[in-house]
Amino acid sequence: MKLLDGGESRLIAFLDAASSGALAGFEMFDLFEAKGEAVRLADRTLKGLKRRLRGLDALTRTERLEAAHWIVVITAFFEAAEEQLRALGIEELGAKAREQVVFITEEMPGDGSFRGVSSTLARRGAIPDIKALYTQRAAYFAKYLEGLAAVESLSADRRAAVVGLYVTIPDAAVLRYEERLRELAKECAEFEIWLNVSAHARTLDEVHEVRSGLARLESLLANHESAEAPHDVRTSLSKAYRAVLDKPITQQASSELNVPTLGDGYINHRFRIAGTHPTANPAQESWWRDCHVHDDLDLSLASYLVSGAALTAPMLVLGHPGSGKSVLTRVLAARLPADRFLPVRVELRSVDANADLQTQIEEAVRQATGDTVRWPDLVRSAPEAMPVVLLDGFDELLQATGVAQTDFLERVARFQEREIDQGRAVAVVVTSRIAVADRARIPADSVVMCLEPFSDRQVKAWLEVWADHNESILADRRLKPLTADIALSHRKLAEQPLMLLMLALYDASANALRAAGEDFSEATLYEALLTDFARREIEKEAPGPADDDLVEHELAKLSVVAFAMFNRRAQWATDEDVTADLTGLRMGATGAGERRLQKNLTAGQLAVGRFFFIHDTQTTRDGTVSQTYEFLHATFGEFLIARFVTQLVTELSKARGRASSLFPATLDDGWLHALLSFECLAARSPIVRFLLRIVPRQRRLADLLLELFSTSFDERSDNLYSAYRPTPLTAVQRHANWSANLMLLAAIAADGIMASELFGASNFCAADWRDTALLWRGQLTNEGRNGLIGHLDIARTGDNPDRDLHIKVSLHAVAPAPRLNWTYNINPQDSARPSYDVDWMRLKYNFTATKASDVLMHGFEPLTGVIPGIAHTVVQLPGQPPMTVSHALLTALSALGRAEDAPGAFQHLFKVIDAFDPTPADDLDALISMAWGLLAAAVVAGTITVKDIPHLAYSQPYGSDFTRREPARVMRERLVNVLDMIAADGAFPTTPTPPTSAASPPPSPSPAASSPETPATPPAAP
Template identity: 40%
Template sequence: MSPDWRSGAYRDVGGTLLDVSKVVGYVDAVKLLGGGSPLVKALDRALGGVLLAATGGGSELAISLFDGKAEAVRLGEWAVTGLRDKIKGYGRYDRTQRLQAAHTIIATSAFFEALDDVGLPFDMRAVALTADERRGLTGAGSTVREVLATEPPLPAPHLDHEHFRAELRSGYLVHAVKLLSFVQGLSVGETLDERRWSALAAALADAAGLRYEDLHRRLVAEVPEFALWTAEQRQRDMGTALARMETVLRSLASDHTPGDVAAMLVRAWTSTLDRPILSEGDVPEDLVIPTLGEGYVDPGFRVRPIDTVASPADESWWAETRERSDLAEFLVSYLTTPAATASPLLVLGQPGAGKSVLTRIVAARLDARDFLPVRVVLREVPAEAEIQDQIEYAVRAATGETLTWPALVRAAGPALPVVLLDGFDELLQATGVAQSDYLNRVAAFQRREADLGRPVAVLVTSRTAVADRAGVPSGTVGIRLEPFREEHVRRWLATWNTANAGSLHRRGLTELDVDVVLRQPALAGQPLLLMMLALYDADTNALRAASADLDESSLYERLLTAFALREVAKTHVAATSAQRAALVEMELLRLSVAAFGMFNRNRQWITADELDADLRALTPAGRAEPAGGFRPPLNQAEKLVGRFFFMQRGQATRGGARLHTYEFLHATFGEYLIARLVMRLLTELAEEEAAASVFGPARCRDGRLHALLSFAPMTNREPILEFLTELAGRGSSDDVRQLPITLHQRLDDRSTDGDVSGYRPTEAPAPDRYAAYSLNLLLLAVALKGEVRASELFPDSPDLAVLWRRHALLWQATLPTASWWAVVFTLQTRVAWHDERRDLTVVLDRGSIPPPVDPYWLYRAPPGHHLRSAGSWQQTRWDGLARQSNLVRDRVNELLLHSMEPMIEQIGDAMTTFVAHDADTAYSIAAALSRFHFAVLLNERRDKLLRAGADAVHAVTRCWTPMVDHRVRSRATRKVLELTPLIKGRVPEEVRIEWIKQLTADSP
């Protein structure tokens, strides 16, 4: 057989066609490595013909289990010895198949070898069989066939090696139990009890594991390539680990020379190593962008199999696995395993994490003798095309040659095709659910190609956030690129500073120091954002000049302004400083509209069509805008937004049309721009409001603010409120701080004059928009002032608490669940009194536990009210609470009611019976009983137990008033008395006796 023979998935082995794409067990593995050898035939005879003919059974096979053990051991030796020569000259995929076969043989042979290691309590050769035993020997034959047919687990670079060992041992234990169960049925087996047999099975499994480790080490020594399959992490010097890929693969590669087209592809990919690593956007002429080969730094990564219950878009799901630093080794290892051709490898990361650059570097580093890399930029190929058509399109774009996929594979010879599909997220964002099955189509393509003898490995890149929007095929392995750590940043900066040392020196600037960069870890962690910081500092050492305590909003303002000014300077060379400032402001306003478009659609990206629609709605054609207002030329919006360094442009092609999407490289850019625009609008509205009041009762027109803030609460993005607080702290006027409260007061009769009716990022009914706007005005007021009273929001309300509750219920009813909980964990209220009316103070508080409930406030009892000296009162029937909960079906209320059900069954009215502790504190009998009950059962400290007991006794002895049902008193008293024996010895005895006296005394 010729090693380069690739006409189909079958191999001619000893006159038998073997489907190597489906090698599973010992039999197929032996055939693949040389099924016609004398040693194999000897083992086959010893096993009764089961090896080569897959037949046999009965007593001959059963007896041959032990007779053939020695032959199996010899075959294991044969599989390892000379394996290097057995795979020499084969291509990448054929070597992988033979390595898998060798592994199957040593894993199976280890089990047979272990029979000599466990110290069996009898001599296998001396086993005597009765006639009845001979008739039952088919069970052993079945066991042998099962051992030989079972495919042992394979080590893999994405799996924990300890997990692999445990899985291997589990398989050995199954075989051991079945084998020994057969022997146990023989006369010799009657000498051992069940416990000894179980211990013997475990010992056999352990011994097989040790034998496997020894054979595995010898296999690695024979073929070092096999070591790549283990998942034991090797910590290396950070360096450029992917550059080592060439060295590793060169030592493993065949002597094949790629054909013309394949060679052209290789040259196309390799040439990118000498090109600047930053391929999009303009950079200053006097700066040097490092080349791809020089400037690429391998990031850390995490790797996990993605099964049906995985959450690859969830940060916490990835946190369950360790971060690794051996990306080069992992990629090499993965591409040499059978898994590479079975399903795609999904590479995830944040915008700017280096996913596309990784595909460029992998394509350039793979050895052409072993691999045929084909990089497919999905934004540049037809989105609706089949996988094969997209590959052929990319090949033509890279080489100018029109070649079918099968012809390309034939030209590659034994090299394994590796297709790099870059930018699945762009395809998904631009085309929607039409591509949600794309990964399954990729896996189907791989299955078809393997069946046809053209196995192919596929790597797909995507942004992490969209990973849950597409079906993921079974067997998919995912890796996520991690943000740079200090060592990555340090190495990247060393390359940058070396490349630009001359330019910086000529302009009297200093190199960028790692400590300066690490002041902004969120930006320094992503390679593309790190480049942005370097470009920003390379202008005037602006980043270095910024004070160490520069707040985040000031940094973002400087960054955005600097890059906007650079863009303006390119096209308005003759503009004055004032004109440039105005143009910069317009650029940032346009970007702010894009940020709001993403925010109001509850996603991190926006399509070009959506952005155009938003800009048209906010800048109606022909309408004169005030100075500095929204007035970008719509036909330039896409170009202008797309060219900014901190914006990532996605693209896909469908039906011949280009579909574009935009996304900020870091979500915080958009969040800052939202806060910036809101503050700008508030400032303008406050000036309009002040000017209008001079000439009469006219009001400011909040149409644009209403349009932007009536679709989603700002709590959906926590940094927005943080930026607003920082911006307000820079000297906002009292008028600006007061304006959100003023606008909130006018909600029910706000003028629609000036409303932007055409701005509809999503479809939302009027109540939902009212709720969102009212909530956002409240959030603005709290962010700008620190705290707001409900009496400021509803100055004319006779009962502020009732009106506040109605608004809160409206927010809860109209907001999505996740948005509502974001509100709950952002705002907190504190009870207050205003002119003997109930009031609330609203604050931003994300961390503290809310204060205890104040019954005086609940029942409208301000300081001096008679209830505070009444001793006790009962105003609500507990069954009314239960019925309300039953009707409303609010989850939180029902959970609280559920936890109280045991007490309700005994003394339900204790929940709504209250006792005044003093003029400032009151509590329900239910609360007092619960606190004492848990203090007793949980063995609380003496001081807590004394306080809880005193409160419980006080509660039940002070509720002797006509306002309280006598049944509540008697049942509550009995419950406290039942607890008193349990605290004997835990509180002073005189205190306990005094409590009992008070509880048993006659009513007053």
């Protein structure tokens, strides 16, 4: 109240004393008297709020708003409390002064203070949950009233009603609060905005009109009573920013069409918004999963910009390429009313990246207006206007400079802190691609916004704007505008604003999307889009239809741009990279007279400069302009890679086909080798998906690729393209990438190949495959290796001597269960029992030190540690596939809870045990004990009954030597006792009687010491 009113009163002095602990000497100040004084002060103070806020800077204005809200919160509670107490007949409380104010001034657990909730409003720009606060304070107040004489004198019923004040006061206080807040909204635009935001939040589930152009933001923030128009540089900035609203969304579209202006064509984004904390990671899309999607961008931005939060830390706006981040800043700069705001839009790509923020702002003002002005002078020229700096393209700063900017947002926050200290409080909004949001530490008080893809309703709304602008133009050509149902059949493109414009432009040529049939695939769409745009750009420079060879030449250069990113394992590439790659591949030179006016452009600029689906980022650093290129949708680059590779291998196949047997052609695979020896194509699943769609299924093509594979590990003598080195790799790594890619392409062209086709004459081609696969695993990148594993279906086929592997490329590979008869070449009639030595397996896996082998050994360790000699011994039962001892034991264990599987699993387990030699052995002892223990558990669990108990379970192992095996004997006797007890309880109809003897089991395997993998001694006939 002192902050707003500037005067003194008995209540203000009393509260000052209460908060400082200096109440001695103050006479009794009853609650009702305090309430009356508070209401009179509130009415006097708030009534002139508009006048008191006039002419204040942004920070002081925010402090006044917080104070005004605090008064409303307190006054509403006082009024509600008085109303409820008087209804109970309490006219005077008769409490000590400190007791009467403690429930106001004392902090409560959590954010339960009145000041805390007022600060929440002013800082976060949203009406707080005032009911929760009032409930908390009312409960505290009701407890405070207990024991007061005024309450003790009431009847029992009324004393009970006093206890219930924590229920009645909050509802009454909320009504008073909302009533006073609506009165404040008439005096102050900020309160009107906050009320609108809160009302909108309560109706999120309702269907709202799709809004465009942020027009409502302008009307919300406008100062309708201001008679002073902006002047000087502010006027120039306002003119520059507002002019973009009347310009087309893009200048690079067809001149035959009427592209909507930015003011008409910008559809307000949907978004998610959240505060930050030390462990926040907004670069991960999973971090946003629990945040609600909002569609009130204009309200939220208006609310944020008039809150205190905007002045202390930057807002970070995130989105994917082509999502409209830059467009949002352009529209926001245009829509902020110039009489209340001073927007400055800074394209980080266009200012010196090494300059400090103030210099960058001043440079942006000069670029927009032609005026040179110092930042402090600009702000001081408009004391009532709140500065809003829009820093567009933090990701572009990273890409173009290649320099870490981890403290960038912290530097922005320090700039804001300095400006507050100087009385020039400023709001800052920073945009960035979501993928690089983790490249900078985010200040603790920052707000982060993530732009969402278009919804179906937004796609429809944008296409309605498109139809309004182009329907008559298209009708003259007997065409129709693109409709939402057709566009949404290509959702991944349609949900991004710039990609939706591309679809509309493409369809406008001949209603190509409308005419597409059901077999119109994603690959067909990308082929049509890219070819159409390449042809259109060529025809802009040369009259008449574009030559097909020129179109392919343009697309070939774009493909090299895509490879520049792919082979560097990045989503973008610098102009220097692209130029170097084109030169290294001998594609950089232009024809005589070509683009004479562009003779100073680099090969990279010439390759991509005409395609607006490639994002061109420029930044200036120490006076030098740096450029990077990125596809607006990553799938464009992935399609171009698959397309170019398919063209190259197809041309090689045709060249081989044209050669005669007398003069065989030498394969010129230099280009193909250069491009495919730096990364495995399987590193990105979309590339594999496109290859599966467009690579011809031709045996001739597959044979060519197999021929190239056969020499893929040889040293190459050609060095025509040795200058092409997008990333430093060893010779072994390049061999690995080259051979893996040839195998992948051959498997696609043949719709599956055999390992024997890859390796030719071999004693065992699976061993060759294993050795090559280990090379790939060790030399490919993580993405390449994992992509290869995830896209290859590998099936074991044939029997000795025709064992082979069938390799087929699929979108999602499935690994079949191992076939041990194939692995060990076991014939059904063969009595050999191979075994894999556990100690050797440990050494082998320890040598490779892979995560998969560590997990596998860790999982088997409890078993292999007890029965190391037989855990991995393979046993062939009549009519059954071979199985290891550990497999049989774990199958029985996993069947404990499944009555339908348990009988068969235990029959197999005891047959495996019965197959071993009766010679005593500790491993077999332990195995029998485990088997009987599992069987007892199965009986107790009810998944095995008496009739299901395997007959072999009652046999005496080791024949006549059974009595010498104490552990086995004890375990067997315990099992019989368990069964007897269960039968006695009525679980079984009869007590099982184990047989007194058993047939002699076959002898056990004899492990060989010379080899970790060796067939054991065949068992004797039973």
